[in-house]
Amino acid sequence: MAEEHPILEVRNLKKYFKTPKGMLHAVDDVSFCIQRGKTLGIVGESGCGKSTTGRSILRLIEPTSGEVLFEGRDILRLSKDEMRRMRQKMQIIFQDPYSSLNPRMTISDIIAEPLRLHRLCSSSADCEKRVQRIMETVGLAERLVNSYPHELDGGRRQRVGIARALVLQPSFIVCDEPVSALDVSIQAQILNLMQDLQEQLHLTYIFITHNLSVVNHLADEIAVMYLGQVVEKAPAIELFEHPQHPYTKALLSAIPVPSLKKRTEMQPLTGEISSPINPPQTCRFAPRCPYACDRCTEGVPALRHLGGEHYVACCLCQQ
Amino acid sequence: MKNSTAAATEKEQLKKRKRSQMTEIWRRMRRNRLAMFGLVIVSILIIVAVFANQIADYNTVAIKQNVVERLQGPSAEHWAGTDEFGRDIFARLVHGARISLLVGVVAVCIALVTGGILGAIAGYFGGTVDNVIMRIMDIFLSIPILLLAIMIVAALGSSMLNLMIAIGLASMPTFARIVRASVLSVKDQEFVEAARAIGAKNDHIILRHIMPNCLSPIIVQATLRVATAILSTASLSFISLGIQAPAPEWGAMLASGRAYIRDAPHIVIIPGLLIMITILSLNLLGDGLRDALDPKLKR
Amino acid sequence: MNNHNILLDIQNLSVEFRTDDGVVKAVNGMSLQIERGKTLGLVGETGAGKTTTALSILRLIPDPPGVITDGSITLDGEDILAAGKHQLEKMRGSLVSMIFQDPMTSLDPVLPVGEQIAEVYILHERISRQEAEKRAGEMLELVGIPALRGRDYPHQFSGGMKQRVVIAMALACNPKLLIADEPTTALDVTIQAQVLKLMKELKSKYDMSMLMITHDLGIVAEVCDEVSVMYAGRVVEHGTLEDIYEHTAHPYTEGLFHSIPNIDARARRLIPIPGLMPDPTDLPPGCPFAPRCSYAVEECGKALPASISLSDTHSVACILRQKEE
Numbered sequence: 001m002a003e004e005h006p007i008l009e010v011r012n013l014k015k016y017f018k019t020p021k022g023m024l025h026a027v028d029d030v031s032f033c034i035q036r037g038k039t040l041g042i043v044g045e046s047g048c049g050k051s052t053t054g055r056s057i058l059r060l061i062e063p064t065s066g067e068v069l070f071e072g073r074d075i076l077r078l079s080k081d082e083m084r085r086m087r088q089k090m091q092i093i094f095q096d097p098y099s100s101l102n103p104r105m106t107i108s109d110i111i112a113e114p115l116r117l118h119r120l121c122s123s124s125a126d127c128e129k130r131v132q133r134i135m136e137t138v139g140l141a142e143r144l145v146n147s148y149p150h151e152l153d154g155g156r157r158q159r160v161g162i163a164r165a166l167v168l169q170p171s172f173i174v175c176d177e178p179v180s181a182l183d184v185s186i187q188a189q190i191l192n193l194m195q196d197l198q199e200q201l202h203l204t205y206i207f208i209t210h211n212l213s214v215v216n217h218l219a220d221e222i223a224v225m226y227l228g229q230v231v232e233k234a235p236a237i238e239l240f241e242h243p244q245h246p247y248t249k250a251l252l253s254a255i256p257v258p259s260l261k262k263r264t265e266m267q268p269l270t271g272e273i274s275s276p277i278n279p280p281q282t283c284r285f286a287p288r289c290p291y292a293c294d295r296c297t298e299g300v301p302a303l304r305h306l307g308g309e310h311y312v313a314c315c316l317c318q319q
Numbered sequence: 320m321k322n323s324t325a326a327a328t329e330k331e332q333l334k335k336r337k338r339s340q341m342t343e344i345w346r347r348m349r350r351n352r353l354a355m356f357g358l359v360i361v362s363i364l365i366i367v368a369v370f371a372n373q374i375a376d377y378n379t380v381a382i383k384q385n386v387v388e389r390l391q392g393p394s395a396e397h398w399a400g401t402d403e404f405g406r407d408i409f410a411r412l413v414h415g416a417r418i419s420l421l422v423g424v425v426a427v428c429i430a431l432v433t434g435g436i437l438g439a440i441a442g443y444f445g446g447t448v449d450n451v452i453m454r455i456m457d458i459f460l461s462i463p464i465l466l467l468a469i470m471i472v473a474a475l476g477s478s479m480l481n482l483m484i485a486i487g488l489a490s491m492p493t494f495a496r497i498v499r500a501s502v503l504s505v506k507d508q509e510f511v512e513a514a515r516a517i518g519a520k521n522d523h524i525i526l527r528h529i530m531p532n533c534l535s536p537i538i539v540q541a542t543l544r545v546a547t548a549i550l551s552t553a554s555l556s557f558i559s560l561g562i563q564a565p566a567p568e569w570g571a572m573l574a575s576g577r578a579y580i581r582d583a584p585h586i587v588i589i590p591g592l593l594i595m596i597t598i599l600s601l602n603l604l605g606d607g608l609r610d611a612l613d614p615k616l617k618r
Numbered sequence: 619m620n621n622h623n624i625l626l627d628i629q630n631l632s633v634e635f636r637t638d639d640g641v642v643k644a645v646n647g648m649s650l651q652i653e654r655g656k657t658l659g660l661v662g663e664t665g666a667g668k669t670t671t672a673l674s675i676l677r678l679i680p681d682p683p684g685v686i687t688d689g690s691i692t693l694d695g696e697d698i699l700a701a702g703k704h705q706l707e708k709m710r711g712s713l714v715s716m717i718f719q720d721p722m723t724s725l726d727p728v729l730p731v732g733e734q735i736a737e738v739y740i741l742h743e744r745i746s747r748q749e750a751e752k753r754a755g756e757m758l759e760l761v762g763i764p765a766l767r768g769r770d771y772p773h774q775f776s777g778g779m780k781q782r783v784v785i786a787m788a789l790a791c792n793p794k795l796l797i798a799d800e801p802t803t804a805l806d807v808t809i810q811a812q813v814l815k816l817m818k819e820l821k822s823k824y825d826m827s828m829l830m831i832t833h834d835l836g837i838v839a840e841v842c843d844e845v846s847v848m849y850a851g852r853v854v855e856h857g858t859l860e861d862i863y864e865h866t867a868h869p870y871t872e873g874l875f876h877s878i879p880n881i882d883a884r885a886r887r888l889i890p891i892p893g894l895m896p897d898p899t900d901l902p903p904g905c906p907f908a909p910r911c912s913y914a915v916e917e918c919g920k921a922l923p924a925s926i927s928l929s930d931t932h933s934v935a936c937i938l939r940q941k942e943e
Contacts, residue, residue: 186894216879256840260863
């Protein structure tokens, strides 16, 4: 692929929220890029800013500052109308298949809505045909067209959400925890579907999740976030085999492995995530870090190149 | 081909499913006996109100005085007896239903439109707009409904239209609050964000996504409020600020009949009972609707 | 098995919910046993009947619409299903207690957490308020929260801290059985690891038995001694960790393992279980898993497979295993 032209490049993205207690740094200086057809996994715990990042890229939340270059154009500078047109190419799949579908609309109305909004159908028959085609693609039976969301189970609802995102034929999709509300057996169905769709339609994904095993399965590259910042970024295999940042290591060791082999005693992190409101200008992980030293409080560590595609923001991790 | 017949039956089934939401609500409604009782009574009242002139002529029966037959008890000729001027109480009740329902429904429409718009604006835009609108509504709410209505009628004069406006404005804040609350709860749901993500504009989001999901609490409240409005009309008429004689309003009938309560108790009891049953039925219907419309209660 | 070594014995339990839309058969002939001091993992997906089983042990099934139609539950020698109201109240909290999934809703928001724990002592041990609050403080220290924070209200705690408070409350009266219903599902992984470690430590310290309800086979491997896998209201496979993980016998259990994205096997494509859980108002005749099972034969649809033992510890309810015998 054309390596030199990433489909999406995010530079110094920041999103601060004003709260009564001060500025909440939800996303603080995040940069990354994704090649066409690849999957970037963004991993972190609740409150690390991963969802805000995903929504800021699509301007569902207006970022405070930064640049989001999609196919070379900074979408943060687009006018409302231009942005609306741009949405045909950039879509999102939501976490909660229960609240992301309008309960008063039928399945076909939900899937056809994007087509109608962008006036992409020549006739209602054309529209119906396209809805049917996309339902077939995501594995929804045709008889469900006139059902309402509450008549469907979680997995089918999530398929409707995917169909709605795909019907505009986007090239880039933000997947915000698309499987975390589903049962394991259904989760596997949806993950496989998403993989198949990526291959068939040559899609680019940002896959946001708190579940490392899920991204390990899907992502080509993984960015680990902590308190609004990317602390480590590497190709998936590299990250799992040679995690560098203490937080990444802790995260990996905290996952309960469903197997009796390779059992290691859990070494849980102590303490909890600190407040994102007016964070100090130091390493944000330092208060919980087992290796923290004086150097950790001397400013925010920058993402440093470790060789290959491996980047880490920790003053202790050298080459 | 075999396939096409299969497709046809499939289509048939689809059509059936499309109506399923209404059918489902109706099915839940029907299981609630009290609500069905309310619905039946309200339906009868509506039919009676619509065909009032066919049941008993207004000029010759309802308001025509006939002192000879005054204060008669119920009989085959006068089903509900006669009042102090010898008028047929049944006929007056029938025409009274027309007035009560008309005032109730129009007043609620006034309240719904004004309160609904204000509430929707407050809820969707939030911030200062929200604050200003809702504080004004709070001021309205701090005055007892009846007192407010008395003030408005006293200021504008007592006519049927003024009565409707008075009662309508008095229940406006309730609607503003309900609409605002439901807009707020719907606004933050993911499907609204999803609509924005596919490129929908504000007006589309409000009309297509927010409003339909706010309808059920509004319908329920409107039903309940018609009852309150009828009661307010009766109360205002009772203290002669509402519908003027000789128009047969239920509250006014109560008021004028109360002097004869010892000699002819039926002229008070019958309209009083009717008011009670009407209010009760509307409330039962409203409660039933709330249970039937709320999909979250669905198991 | 040694009979008086068994703390909890559920035999053939059936629970129905009678709703207007039909009878939901949540639990259908479910049996399980927990030995003293052991942890049993109860694994299954949404709607498998895990929580209903747990609530039956406490007799907390909402009635109506829930009805226990069949079976017996014996806890520490007492017949739970025959117990009177008073006896049940005494038992809950002191003999058995339960931790729920959502720590946000299982604490009373208008009472300081210390008082909520003290309440348990006052109810069960009839001691003075002062004494109770002192012991509540000790309990908080035990779960890693400074006793001073007992004066704080639930909203002043984070999710993980709240779950610690809930655990402190559940363990206050030293119950013999702790039922934990998805205790870490609402928590982040690093916090989950902390809470699981804490629960393991406390369990061995107090020498109690635990019923760990979860959908996560990773958590089971971490904290349990034995596992029961539930499907459509029945236990389809039961065994020690080794039996289940190394010698998986039931196709459903196998399906679960294949569905989990495994951190060690990246390239492997997931093999999902096709189809959906059967509708609990309309269970298929025969094995409820048969419609989704890739090994299903005609006989599977005819009769419910009985549970057969493969070894002293390992049992499975599958007709295919019966044939092999």
